[in-house]
Amino acid sequence: MIRKYFLMAAFSVAFAGSSFIHAQDDLIKKISGNRSDSTGFRFTDVINLAVTPVENQGSSGTCWSYSTNSFLESEMIKAGKKPVPLAKIYTARKSYEDKAENYVRMGGNLSWGDGGEAHDVINMYAKYGAMPEEAYTGLLNGATTNNFSEMQGLLKSMLDAVVKNPAGSISPNWKKAFAATLDAYLGPVPAMFMYQNKSYTPQTFAKEVVGIDPNNYIEFISQTNTPYWQKAMMLAPDNWAFQWDYNIPPSAITDIIDNALKNGYTVAWGTDVSEPYFSWPNGVAFVPQTPASYGKKLSPAQNRELFSGPKPEPEITPELRQAGLENGQTTDDHGMHIVGLSKDQNGKEYYIVKNSWGTHNEYKGYLHVTKAYVQLKTTGILVNKKAVPKEVASKITM
Incomplete structure (x- = not known):
C-alpha cells in the first residue's frame, strides 16, 4: 500500500492506550502472536x-494522544497548512495534571493511568x-521510546497518599510535588520555545501555527441504554x-x-482490539460469523484459517453491539486514526487505519478494518463537524 506522506523530521517512537501499562504490554504480546505466513487478503486503495x-x-498508554494529535495534523493538511508533528507527550502531561485534580476531588474513586x-x-x-x-518529546537521558510504568507508579502512590489526607486537610503543595515528578520523568515544560526561528508559547503556537478551532469537533458513542440522538456520558474507565x-445507532457510525x-x-x-479477529501483525480486523467459536487465543491452525482470506460477516445489530458492551467483550482498549478506504479482492470495503505501534506489521503501521468491526467494536469517534452527514446533523444540535 502506497501512503501519501508529508515528509518531515522523524517522529519520536511510542505505543497503546488503556488505563494500565502492564495490561497494554500483555495485550500487545498477545496480538503480536496472531500472525500467519500470508494473510490471504489483497487490498486496493x-x-x-x-x-x-x-x-x-x-510502553505508554498514550494511544489517545498519538491518534488524536495525528488526526489534528491531518486537519492541518485538510485546511491547507503544512502539518507540524505535535508534541503528544505535552498533551498527555497536561491531561495527567487535570486528571490528578479530579482524582483527588473524587477521593481516589477514579481510574488512574x-x-x-x-x-x-x-x-x-x-x-x-x-x-x-521537537520542543517537548518527554524523553530524557538518551531514551528513544516512552516507558511510563515507573512514573505512573509513583504518581499513583502520591495521589493515594494525598487522598488519605493524614493531616486532616489537603495541602495545595501536592500539586507542586506532582508537577515535580512529571518534570523528573518527562522534563519541564518550557514556557517559551523556538519554532522556525520564532518564539512561541503553547497558546500562541496553537493559534498562529496550528490554527485549529477546538469548537469545530464533535464526538459520538453508540449504546441502547440511553436514547439515540441525545447526549449521554461515555461509560468508559478512561x-x-x-x-x-x-x-447514535451503530449504522450511523459508519455513515x-x-x-x-x-x-x-x-x-x-x-475501539476494542482484544479480540483474536483483530490482527495487528496481519494488519486486518473483521468479525467472523461465529466469533465466540475462536475463544480468546488462537491456535496456529485457527490463525491460518481465520486469516486465510476474506470471510462473511454477521449483521451488526444494536442489540449485538450492546451485548458486547455489557458483558465486557467490548472494552475501551485503544485509539487509532481512520485515514482512508480500501477494497479487498472481492470488492468489500475496509477502513484504512493508522496505528501508533510503529511500522512492524504487514502494512507498515496500518490496518484494514471492516465496517462490521467498526460498528461492533467502536467505543467512540471524533470528527470535524463539517464531516457529519446532513442526515445525522439534522437530528442533533452541533
Missing part, C-alpha cells in the same frame, strides 16, 4: 488521505495550547473528564466515517 508518518508510543479519550486532546488543546514535538457525547472520508476528513477512532 479507494480513498487514501494525506497523513503524517506513523509513530510508536512505546495513562489512558484517555479523543476528546482529551481537543480539551487540552483548547485549554493549554499545543507544542511542536473518561476521567466525564464527557457527554451524542449517542459518519464514510461521509468524512469522501469529503477529505479523517476520523479519530476509539
Whole structure:
C-alpha cells in the first residue's frame, strides 16, 4: 500500500492506550502472536488521505494522544497548512495534571493511568495550547521510546497518599510535588520555545501555527441504554473528564466515517482490539460469523484459517453491539486514526487505519478494518463537524 506522506523530521517512537501499562504490554504480546505466513487478503486503495508518518508510543498508554494529535495534523493538511508533528507527550502531561485534580476531588474513586479519550486532546488543546514535538518529546537521558510504568507508579502512590489526607486537610503543595515528578520523568515544560526561528508559547503556537478551532469537533458513542440522538456520558474507565457525547445507532457510525472520508476528513477512532479477529501483525480486523467459536487465543491452525482470506460477516445489530458492551467483550482498549478506504479482492470495503505501534506489521503501521468491526467494536469517534452527514446533523444540535 502506497501512503501519501508529508515528509518531515522523524517522529519520536511510542505505543497503546488503556488505563494500565502492564495490561497494554500483555495485550500487545498477545496480538503480536496472531500472525500467519500470508494473510490471504489483497487490498486496493479507494480513498487514501494525506497523513503524517506513523509513530510508536512505546510502553505508554498514550494511544489517545498519538491518534488524536495525528488526526489534528491531518486537519492541518485538510485546511491547507503544512502539518507540524505535535508534541503528544505535552498533551498527555497536561491531561495527567487535570486528571490528578479530579482524582483527588473524587477521593481516589477514579481510574488512574495513562489512558484517555479523543476528546482529551481537543480539551487540552483548547485549554493549554499545543507544542511542536521537537520542543517537548518527554524523553530524557538518551531514551528513544516512552516507558511510563515507573512514573505512573509513583504518581499513583502520591495521589493515594494525598487522598488519605493524614493531616486532616489537603495541602495545595501536592500539586507542586506532582508537577515535580512529571518534570523528573518527562522534563519541564518550557514556557517559551523556538519554532522556525520564532518564539512561541503553547497558546500562541496553537493559534498562529496550528490554527485549529477546538469548537469545530464533535464526538459520538453508540449504546441502547440511553436514547439515540441525545447526549449521554461515555461509560468508559478512561473518561476521567466525564464527557457527554451524542449517542447514535451503530449504522450511523459508519455513515459518519464514510461521509468524512469522501469529503477529505479523517476520523479519530476509539475501539476494542482484544479480540483474536483483530490482527495487528496481519494488519486486518473483521468479525467472523461465529466469533465466540475462536475463544480468546488462537491456535496456529485457527490463525491460518481465520486469516486465510476474506470471510462473511454477521449483521451488526444494536442489540449485538450492546451485548458486547455489557458483558465486557467490548472494552475501551485503544485509539487509532481512520485515514482512508480500501477494497479487498472481492470488492468489500475496509477502513484504512493508522496505528501508533510503529511500522512492524504487514502494512507498515496500518490496518484494514471492516465496517462490521467498526460498528461492533467502536467505543467512540471524533470528527470535524463539517464531516457529519446532513442526515445525522439534522437530528442533533452541533
